[in-house]
Structure formats: structure tokens, C-alpha cells
Amino acid sequence: MTLEWVGAIPGKRESRRFEGDYILTQRDIVEQREHEDAVSFGGWAMDLHPADGLYSALSPCTQWHSKGVYQIPYRTMYSRNVDNLFLTGRLISVSHVAFGSTRVMATCAHNGQAVGMAAALCLKHGVAPRAVPIGELQRELLKRGQHIPGLALHDPGDLARLASVLTSSCFELEELPPSSDVQPLDVSRAMLLPVAAGRIPALTILVDVERATALDVEVRGSCRPANFTPEITLHRQRIELSPGRAQTVHIASEVSIESPRYLTYCLLKNDDVSVYLSDLRVTGVLSLAQSMNKAVAKGTRQQPPEGSGIDSFEFWLPGRRPGGKNLAGSAEPPLRAFCGANVTNGVARPGLQPNAWVAAADDPAPSICLRWQEPCTIARIELVFDTDFDHPMESVLMGHPERDMPFCVKHYRVRDDTGALLFECTDNHQTRNTVHLPAPAATTELRIEILETHGAPAAIFELRCYA
Numbered sequence: 001m002t003l004e005w006v007g008a009i010p011g012k013r014e015s016r017r018f019e020g021d022y023i024l025t026q027r028d029i030v031e032q033r034e035h036e037d038a039v040s041f042g043g044w045a046m047d048l049h050p051a052d053g054l055y056s057a058l059s060p061c062t063q064w065h066s067k068g069v070y071q072i073p074y075r076t077m078y079s080r081n082v083d084n085l086f087l088t089g090r091l092i093s094v095s096h097v098a099f100g101s102t103r104v105m106a107t108c109a110h111n112g113q114a115v116g117m118a119a120a121l122c123l124k125h126g127v128a129p130r131a132v133p134i135g136e137l138q139r140e141l142l143k144r145g146q147h148i149p150g151l152a153l154h155d156p157g158d159l160a161r162l163a164s165v166l167t168s169s170c171f172e173l174e175e176l177p178p179s180s181d182v183q184p185l186d187v188s189r190a191m192l193l194p195v196a197a198g199r200i201p202a203l204t205i206l207v208d209v210e211r212a213t214a215l216d217v218e219v220r221g222s223c224r225p226a227n228f229t230p231e232i233t234l235h236r237q238r239i240e241l242s243p244g245r246a247q248t249v250h251i252a253s254e255v256s257i258e259s260p261r262y263l264t265y266c267l268l269k270n271d272d273v274s275v276y277l278s279d280l281r282v283t284g285v286l287s288l289a290q291s292m293n294k295a296v297a298k299g300t301r302q303q304p305p306e307g308s309g310i311d312s313f314e315f316w317l318p319g320r321r322p323g324g325k326n327l328a329g330s331a332e333p334p335l336r337a338f339c340g341a342n343v344t345n346g347v348a349r350p351g352l353q354p355n356a357w358v359a360a361a362d363d364p365a366p367s368i369c370l371r372w373q374e375p376c377t378i379a380r381i382e383l384v385f386d387t388d389f390d391h392p393m394e395s396v397l398m399g400h401p402e403r404d405m406p407f408c409v410k411h412y413r414v415r416d417d418t419g420a421l422l423f424e425c426t427d428n429h430q431t432r433n434t435v436h437l438p439a440p441a442a443t444t445e446l447r448i449e450i451l452e453t454h455g456a457p458a459a460i461f462e463l464r465c466y467a
């Protein structure tokens with residue numbers, strides 16, 4: 001071993017952990033337990049390093065993932081026996097094993113946001129941390145963009161909730177048109193699609209076949225509706241294929257689901273088959289491959305030791321751009337999960353469904369309009385755009401092919417009921433836009449016109465407005 005680099009300040013992964021009213025443990029993470037006072041969330045693996053260091057007989061690093069993100073309760077964020085002491089970032093009340101997951105930077109930042117807001121409410125109400133009203137804390141956090149899994153924002157001050165939502169068009173996933181790009185089925189590949197309650201749609205995928213073969217296809221779901229680990233097989237089919245270019249593989253099933261959720265349509269590894277890709281990328285639609293991230297996994301399946309309390313499951317990962325294109329194909333009936341009402345449903349990222357309004361790919365002038373029966377006075381508008389939570393941006397060393405996320409709206413205008421221009425933004429690249437109008441507008445209509453995106457069809461997760 002050679003020493004290549006050394007930090008200027010020694011940093012230890014493990015550190016003090018304080019005790020709050022609740023101590024988050026491995027079980028909270030693996031079982032994704034729900035907490036009434038959830039104010040933050042985590043999603044990193046339980047990333048454990050042996051206490052005796054580099055020459056330990058134990059593995060230098062084990063990273064055990066839960067099947068999805070987990071809530072972090074507020075009770076982990078103040079001291080159990082010092083009345084006026086908050087805990088946040090890496091210091092929250094967690095066990096050693098849970099700390100392996102909660103100590104990462106983005107999670108620490110979310111905890112910091114929660115405690116900052118709680119401190120403001122302590123001052124507002126003149127109370128100590130333990131007495132902060134949880135409903136108000138969660139609402140104020142959600143209003144400012146803090147994601148809390150399983151919670152939707154219900155904000156009585158939001159005038160958009162009183163409006164009808166009208167759109168120039170809504171995307172329907174009927175076809176993902178093929179490009180000239182073809183990818184071998186050297187690993188199992190899949191489309192993660194938002195499916196409505198009822199009989200699941202059929203999916204047709206375009207393939208090239210080298211030699212006569214039998215292709216196995218499956219439709220899978222997750223044991224928890226809001227997870228994306230495809231461990232439950234709902235439908236399995238073997239399709240006999242003859243050699244030839246641009247053939248269709250039809251995945252059809254009689255299976256029904258009770259509530260809307262994402263399903264994974266899988267084409268299992270087959271060296272004689274290649275799949276066509278599409279250049280169309282759409283908010284809330286993702287392709288996956290059964291693969292691994294070598295930096296954090298030793299195989300394409302998590303296989304924990306017997307009795308460790310950790311789940312085993314397959315890793316199905318989105319590809320990094322410029323890869324990660326959708327598989328070309330068509331859905332019957334089309335998927336209609338992208339309607340205008342999504343912008344006021346209180347959830348500003350994909351979950352059980354995309355939770356976004358998406359305009360049709362061929363809409364020449366996409367727009368979304370809030371319409372009230374009586375004029376409203378609007379001074380502030382909150383918009384949330386799609387900067388792609390599925391594309392991790394760990395560091396510039398990973399390489400990023402674009403300067404702006406393709407799903408993000410670049411140029412938009414806001415108009416009132418007379419068509420007068422209230423606001424224009426010509427070069428947006430950010431998730432959240434807070435628009436303070438130069439003067440409050442009294443109007444029965446607020447129209448957002450989208451003139452340009454960074455590549456994908458126009459999409460908005462959330463639209464709120466305030467007097």
C-alpha cells in the first residue's frame with residue numbers, strides 16, 4: 001500500500017451520538033418504519049467500517065441497503081435530558097448501525113433543515129424543542145421543499161388548491177419511439193412505469209434477435225408500494241423468437257393491481273437479443289438494468305449474512321446519462337399518469353406515481369393554467385421543476401454529460417386572465433423557483449407558458465400561489 005493523499009483535517013466516520021427521546025436503529029431502516037413525527041429521511045446504505053481500522057480481519061467496509069428510503073423522526077433531534085438542546089446533522093440520536101446510514105451529508109443537511117425550522121417554531125411559540133407542534137413543523141418543512149416520505153403538503157394558505165387546473169395537453173405514454181441505438185441484453189433490463197389501478201397495461205418492446213431463442217419477460221412489483229425493488233413477480237412469460245431485426249416482444253397479462261404504483265417490466269438477460277432504445281426521456285419514467293454500482297456493492301444482488309436482519313434483494317439501477325435511455329416500445333392502453341391535477345397534489349417528486357404534470361411531447365405551446373371562480377390576489381408563486389432525483393451528482397469526478405438537467409424547464413412566462421405578462425424567466429436550471437410578483441395581481445387565471453426545456457417534454461411537479 002502507498003499513501004497517495006492525506007486530508008488536512010483528520011476526520012473520523014464514527015463520532016459522538018447523543019440520546020434523544022427516540023433512538024433510531026437498524027430495524028427502523030430495514031423495516032422502513034413509519035413515525036408520526038417524521039421530519040427528514042435517509043436512504044444511504046448502513047455503511048459499516050471496522051473499529052479496529054484498515055488491518056482488521058473484518059471487511060473494511062460493508063454496505064447494507066434497505067429496500068427504500070426511511071423516515072427520520074423529530075424525537076431523534078433533541079436531547080432527552082437537556083431541555084433546550086437540539087441535535088442535528090451527524091449527532092442525532094441513532095444506534096451505531098443506523099448511524100452508518102444517517103451520517104451522510106445529504107441526510108445530515110435534511111436533519112439540519114428540520115432542526116432549523118423547529119428552532120424557528122420554538123421562538124414563535126415560546127416553547128422548548130420537545131413541545132414544537134409536529135403538524136406545523138412538517139407543513140412548514142414541506143412548504144420549503146423538504147421531502148418527508150409518505151407525507152403530502154396540505155397548506156390552507158395555498159390558493160392553487162382552490163383553482164381548477166387546465167392544461168394545453170397531457171403526456172400519455174403510448175409510444176417511446178425507437179432511435180438507431182440498440183443495446184444487447186447482456187444484463188437483464190427493464191422499464192419502471194407508473195401504472196394505474198386495474199388491469200395492468202401491455203407493453204411492446206422492439207428487439208433484434210441473432211439466433212432462435214426463448215426470451216423470459218416478467219412484470220414485477222415491490223412488497224411496499226412506494227419502493228422500487230422489483231421482488232414480487234406478478235406475471236411471467238416465455239416468448240419464442242426467430243432471428244430477425246426490429247421484432248416486437250409483447251408483454252401482456254391479465255393481472256390487476258388495486259392502487260396506482262410503479263411496476264417493473266423486465267426482459268431477462270439473453271445473449272441472442274438486443275433491445276432498441278428511445279431518445280425520448282420523460283419525467284417519472286425510468287429504465288433500469290440489473291447491475292451494480294461497484295463503489296458500493298459486490299454483486300448485482302444484496303446477500304446479507306444469515307440472521308443479520310437485513311433483506312436480500314436484486315439491485316436494478318438506472319444508468320447514468322448519457323446512458324440510461326428508455327427502452328423503445330409502446331403501452332396499451334397508454335399510461336395516463338401525467339395530468340395537470342398532479343401539480344396541486346402536495347407531493348413534489350415521483351413516489352407512487354410521477355406526481356408531475358407533463359405536456360405531450362409534440363405540444364407546440366405547453367401551458368398550465370389555474371382558474372378561480374372569483375378573482376384572487378396573488379403576490380407569490382412557487383414552482384417546482386424536475387432536476388432529476390435519479391441522477392446522482394456525487395462529485396464532478398463522476399463526470400456529468402450536461403450542464404442542466406434535461407427534464408428541467410428553462411424558459412417560462414406567467415400571465416394573468418387578461419394575458420398580461422406578470423413574470424418571465426429565460427434561463428432557469430433550478431428545481432425550485434419562488435416568484436415574487438412586482439405588484440400583487442388580482443386575477444381569475446394564472447397561466448404558466450413553457451417556451452423551452454433543457455430537452456425533455458415540459459414538466460412541473462408543484463405549483464402553489466399565495467396572497
Ligand SMILES: Cc1cc2nc3c(=O)[nH]c(=O)nc-3n(C[C@H](O)[C@H](O)[C@H](O)COP(=O)(O)OP(=O)(O)OC[C@H]3O[C@@H](n4cnc5c(N)ncnc54)[C@H](O)[C@@H]3O)c2cc1C
Binds near residue numbers: 011
Ligand atoms: C472519512 C470520512 C468519509 C466520509 N465519506 C462520506 C461520503 O462519501 N459521503 C457522505 O455523504 N458523507 C461522508 N462522510 C460523512 C459526512 O461527511 C459527515 O457525517 C457530515 O458531513 C457531517 O455533517 P455535520 O454538519 O453534521 O457535521 P460537520 O460537517 O462536522 O460540521 C460541524 C461543524 O461545526 C463546527 N464546530 C464544531 N464545534 C464548534 C463550535 N464550538 N463553534 C462553532 N463551530 C463549531 C465544525 O468546525 C464543523 O464545521 C464521511 C465522513 C468521514 C469522516
